[in-house]
Amino acid sequence: MDVYEPGQDRNVAALSIMFMCGGFLNFMENFEIYMLEALNEAKQAALEDEVPIGCVIVKDNRIISKAHNQRDKSHNPLGHAETLAIQKAAELLNDWQLVDCDLYVTIEPCLMCAGAIIQSRIKRVIYGAPDFKGGAFGSSLNVLDASNINHRPEVTKGVLEEECSTIIKDYFKSKRA
Numbered sequence: 001m002d003v004y005e006p007g008q009d010r011n012v013a014a015l016s017i018m019f020m021c022g023g024f025l026n027f028m029e030n031f032e033i034y035m036l037e038a039l040n041e042a043k044q045a046a047l048e049d050e051v052p053i054g055c056v057i058v059k060d061n062r063i064i065s066k067a068h069n070q071r072d073k074s075h076n077p078l079g080h081a082e083t084l085a086i087q088k089a090a091e092l093l094n095d096w097q098l099v100d101c102d103l104y105v106t107i108e109p110c111l112m113c114a115g116a117i118i119q120s121r122i123k124r125v126i127y128g129a130p131d132f133k134g135g136a137f138g139s140s141l142n143v144l145d146a147s148n149i150n151h152r153p154e155v156t157k158g159v160l161e162e163e164c165s166t167i168i169k170d171y172f173k174s175k176r177a
Contacts, residue, residue, distance in 0.1 A: 031126055034058055034104045035160045038128070041068040041081065042106045042167050048073060052171045055081035055105040057089040057098065057122075064101070065089035081105060082113035086120050097121045106164040108135030108157065114143045117153055124154040128164025 034056055041054025045068035057065040067084035071077060082105055090096050102124040103117060109125065114136035117125055130139035137144065137155045144152050 030061070031104070031156065031159045034063065034102075035106070035126065035128055035164070037063060037066065038081075038104045038106050039160065039163055039167065041066050042164070045069045045081070046167065046171050052167045053081045053105065053107045055085040055103065057085050058102045058104065059089075059093075059098075059100055064092050078112070080110065080113050082109050083116050086116050086122075090120065099123060102126060103153075104159075107131050107168060108137055108139050110134045111136040111141070111143060118143070118149055118151050121151050122153050124156065126156045126159050128159055129161050129168065130157065 037056045038054040041056065042052040043054070045054060046052035048068075048070075050069040050072055052069070054068045055066070056063050065085045065088040067081045067088060069079060069081050070084060071079040073079070082103065085103065086098065089098055089101060098120045101122055103122045104126045105113075106128045108127045108129065108131040109117060110131070111134070125137060127137070132139050134140050136142070137157070143149070144155070
């Protein structure tokens with residue numbers, strides 16, 4: 001994860017972060033807890049024979065929305081985990097602006113999902129594995145490089161990257177077999 005230096009002991013990094021944050025909760029651990037929930041959604045997608053991508057949205061340290069890919073099941077090209085989770089969160093909050101919400105997703109969001117994230121004013125995006133073919137937050141292209149967009153979420157990448165990468169790689173290996 002990009003919060004600590006490569007090769008640095010994770011416990012030392014966690015203590016440094018806690019010290020710098022004046023004793024607030026260890027963000028790395030929180031990131032991992034919520035990413036594990038997104039991974040559970042991805043596993044559910046795989047059970048439904050959907051591309052295993054999962055997403056959760058968190059507000060005030062509470063999960064308010066969960067979703068996984070449902071494009072094949074719903075015959076809907078908009079059925080990405082992120083767009084479905086954003087819709088559920090907006091309905092719950094009765095507001096299209098998800099200003100103080102964090103979005104956790106197992107794979108880097110595509111351009112469509114990045115647009116939905118920007119339009120919904122998500123505060124922070126935390127993703128697991130990069131998508132070098134279609135990721136829109138730096139791996140394939142970076143939508144945040146656009147000069148005139150009206151909102152720029154913070155982006156944290158690489159949270160439980162190996163686990164997030166493995167579930168999707170295993171899924172496609174099984175499809176090719």
